[in-house]
Amino acid sequence: MWRNRVHLGDCLTVLSAMPADYVDLIVTSPPYADARKHTYGGIAPDRYVEWFTKRAIEMLRVLKPSGSFVLNIKERCADGERHTYVLDLILALKREVGFRWVEEYIWHKTTAAPGKWKYRFRDSWERILHFSKSRDLKMRQDAVKVPIGEWTQARLKNMSANDRTRRESATRSKVGRRIANWEGKRLVYPSNVLRKSPVAHNTGHSAAFPEWLPEFFIKLFTDEGDVVLDPFLGSGTTYRVAKQLGRVPIGIEINPEYVQNTLTMGFPL
Ligand SMILES: C[S@@+](CC[C@H](N)C(=O)[O-])C[C@H]1O[C@@H](n2cnc3c(N)ncnc32)[C@H](O)[C@@H]1O
Structure with a gap:
């Protein structure tokens, strides 16, 4: 009754009825505080954490112990400064809800258009926060390897053979890497900065995900046959x-x- 379906309703109500430990991965982009009021409603920035936390308690409950929760969000500006609701939300998800905050990915939007703002520059990044339910989470790093590209040539050009094989960093900071391990490799693990275009192929929604985003995290945190939930589905990406x-x-x-649009794409309700 739950799987392979789009459920119409507030995710708080729908999730409350879902069995515990049911879902392997949650990937979502919630309504941002006060954004797009006219298209899908907004929650005042000062109420945002309380609003989200109620739903996050259910998200944690339905997640399997090995599961992950991936949250794409960016704080807006209010009264000429960045609001702190995303920072407050991270703390609340960790301290009040009980999620573990594993990582923060930066989505660098490579095609953000130039512009002029009084006290800021063009906003070309968003947060993608990774939370887990337990320490022992499922992660398939080999599924998201990327071409090493020109990194080796640029990095190794002026490096001595000794530098390539030592494990200590030159500054003795203990963050050295044995560079030689990666020489000759075609594919390497990506960094936590995802340089990607925001272009989405969906129509009919003002904030659709580009497809690479759910794809990257679905490959990283699930296997075939695993259950993937988006509690703020939008256009269904x-x-x-x-x-x-x-x-x-x-x-x-x-x-x-939006549910109707998703249905016309052939998904059952
Ligand atoms: C940022 S959009 C998601 C876009 C989506 N990632 C996509 O690719 O189209 C957030 C969506 O959450 C929906 N929404 C807002 N409040 C909700 C709630 N309480 N429960 C379920 N959906 C909600 C909105 O209608 C909107 O479509």
């Missing part, structure tokens, strides 16, 4: 990508119009 990758998708969306 996570759902569609999860299905294409042989995972079992579940979507929740409060706006019947």
Whole structure:
């Protein structure tokens, strides 16, 4: 009754009825505080943490112990400064809800358009926060390797053979890496800065995910047949990508119009 379906409603209500330890991965981008008021409602920045925390308690409950929660979010500006609701939310998810904060990925939007703002420059990055339920989480690092590109040539050009094979850093900071281990390799693990375009291929939603985003995290944190949930489904990007990758998708969306759009793409309600 839950799997392979898009559920219409507030994710708080829908999740409350879902069995515990049911989902392998949650990938989502929630409504940002006060953003897009006219298209899908906004939550005042000062109420945001309280609003989100209630839903996050259910998200933690339905997640399997080996599961991950990936949250794409960026704080807006209010009264001429960055609001702290995302920072407050990270602390609340960790301290009040009980998630473990494993990593913060930066999504560097490579195609952000130039512009002029009084006290800031062009905003070209968003946070992608990775939380887990336990210390022992599922992670398939080999599934997301990237081409090493020109890194070796640029990095090794002026490096002595001794430098390539030592484990100590030159500054004795203890953060040295044995560079020689990676010479000749075609694929390496990515960094936590994801340099990617925001271009999405969905129509009918003002904040659709680009497909690479759910794809990267679904490959990283699940195997085929695992359950992937997006509790703020929007136009259904996570759902569609999860299905294409042989995972079992579940979507929740409060706006019947978006659900209708997803349905016209052939997904059952
Ligand atoms: C940022 S959009 C998600 C876009 C999505 N990642 C995509 O690729 O289209 C957030 C979505 O959450 C929905 N939403 C807002 N409050 C909700 C709630 N309480 N429960 C479920 N969905 C909600 C909005 O209608 C909106 O479509």
